[in-house]
Amino acid sequence: MRSAYVTGTFDTKGRELNYLRQSLEKLGLRVVTVDLSTSGKPSSASVHPREVARHHPQGEAAVFSNDRGNAMTAMAQAFEAFLLTRRDLGGIISAGGSGGTSLATRGMRALPIGVPKVMVSTMASGDTRPYVGPSDICMMYSVTDVQGIHRISELVLSNAANALAGMIAHPPIASTTASRPALGLTMFGVTTPCVQHVTHRLESEYDCLVFHATGVGGQSMEKLADSGLVAGVIDVSTTEVADEIVGGVLSAGPGRMDVFARHALPYVGSCGALDMVNFGAWNTVPERFKGRNLYRHNPSVTLMRTTAEECRQIGEFIAAKLNAMRGPVRFLIPEQGVSAIDRQGQPFFDAQADKLLFDTIQSQFRAGPQRSLQRLPLHINDEAFADALVAAWREIAQPMAAGRRAG
Known part of the structure; x- marks a missing residue:
């Protein structure tokens, strides 16, 4: 009882x-x-x-x-x-x-x-x-x-x-989606088109669980991964790392991505919204940041553009986490911008900062038979980039699915 x-x-x-x-x-x-x-x-x-x-x-x-x-x-x-x-x-x-x-x-x-x-x-x-x-x-x-x-x-x-x-x-009614493996995805407002396209392509095969990358969102996804409740993740929006490095309000903590060093889950990742650090309303931005490139996302959220030096530190953090992962890894870099406001003509477009982020990740990433990094001349919200994420996921997920069937 x-x-x-x-x-x-x-x-x-x-x-x-x-x-x-x-x-x-x-x-x-x-x-x-x-x-x-x-x-x-x-x-x-x-x-x-x-x-x-x-x-x-x-x-x-x-x-x-x-x-x-x-x-x-x-x-x-x-x-x-x-x-x-x-x-x-x-x-x-x-x-x-x-x-x-x-x-x-x-x-x-x-x-x-x-x-x-x-x-x-x-x-x-x-x-x-x-x-x-x-x-x-x-x-x-x-x-x-x-x-x-x-x-x-x-x-x-x-x-x-x-x-x-x-x-x-009255325990929960048996899930109608239980026959499909669960797939975790991270999304931010400025990466929504990418994630929506990915889920549209995969939802007939996977139960797509989309997490809002607001700090606790990344933690929630990784708690499910720790509990064995997801088959793997497509971590489009690693933006919480920027808040951890720079001091924003939406950090998921220094342990972000560590779960994949504990469990050999397939991981596809990208640089979604690493151009920004999050704060609350305009008057809550710390005084030391008042002279920075700030953007009023809405009355309750103020965004701050990451600098080239901060992008270098973010790149080092992500590369170290990727190198510690035990399962198959694919990391895709969208060279034409990492968010809806990081493209030519938008307020957070900074080609120099983005290039330092990408170069740092690539230079420190350890490639291997099950580990690869790909740079694409695309924006993160281009459908072609979403298609590349889907292709990368299929590449590492299908061998594992075949292994499960054989077992």
Whole structure:
């Protein structure tokens, strides 16, 4: 029987967490309560904090230290490892403020996509990326602080329990696309024509999953790759690397593309939107960049053209990641521009910066029998470039498909 896991810091939120437990039990679910407290106080939960802490690589002593910050970080790590050992987990719910939410959601993010996850928190209205990341966590704003059972908290917690119960009791309907292998693609607004053409060419053979390359988009695609849920990727829009190198707001972190060094998945990549770094509204652009080539994409987004030196650094980053990949690799360079506003007559056209980007990638790329780089006299949004991406994908995907059939 699949269980609903109720998790949080029972030393400070025990009443609220037990209300969730009671609500779920009334709905007929088996409930496991997991205490993530680091205070050392007695616990009423099914799973004691020390049992969770034993899953830390250094044991429970690493969790129960005199430093609260270190203790919470260690407990979050232990909880992640603990959850991955549970075979009866049907879904999970947490309730708390920033601390408890941070503890619980690290474990949630480690669970596969599709496992029901609900976060009730004061932090659900604001910057939720540190809690949700690339995972499918459902958020419910607690309205009041998670403190006490009253007319508001009863409504919110009851709705949250009903939501989790519904997801556990009614798993997703079998996918109508499951017969086709899943293919991950990255898209940005300025590379949309390219990706749309690629998906049009491949959607009869593949379940095309398009990710918006906004930082968390790249992370989401790579989480699926880590989970074995995609057959490979066509990484058209590696733009998140520019934000990581220069300091924009849409970085996917320094680990972007590392998943392909862990898993030998076929990878086709390109330079989509590496001409730009992203910021918010015009007045949010850091002062040090105010004299740069800036472009108002819309009232909420300001783009900044990457310089030649930044393009060199971006090229070095990408080449190093490509060289570490274990599977077959094809990397295609569109020599006439990498975005809709990077072509002759457009505001981000800079042939010198683009050439340094392309030359750096090419000079540092290690070619091999299953690894090649191709420069094409095309713009990234030309149909011919999209066709070349499709051809590259077929070249490396078909041998793997034949191998699967033979096995």
